[in-house]
Amino acid sequence: MMTGGEDMASSVEFTEYVCGQAEGAGKVSYRRMFGEYGIYLDGKFIGVVCDNQFFVKITKAGEEILPECPKEPPYDGAKPYFLIEELEDRELLCRFLRASFEELPVPKPKKR
16 A cells, blocks of 8 residues: 555556547547557547546647646656546536647658
8 A cells, every 4th residue: 555755656557447438539549658648539539547647738728628637747757738637527527628729730741
């Protein structure tokens, strides 16, 4: 059992819950990264799960849908992301993620 002050990695169960709640936005997947999880929507990196919290890249479209959403860095040294505290409203979550997805740049193809 973890006690306060220790770094806690995210659980795969929480990550799968986030992905399940976001399924209406498109194909949601995750990839383990540095003990946490990167979240992808239709193959595009959209956010991270850190310490069992869901963070999404900040976009103007996301800001319009969730204007009160807190912005915090998911880990030390990171830029702020939206901290998504309300995961129960699937319709709102999916609308927010889809709008954010549309605004985020397409990933550059990796050089071989």
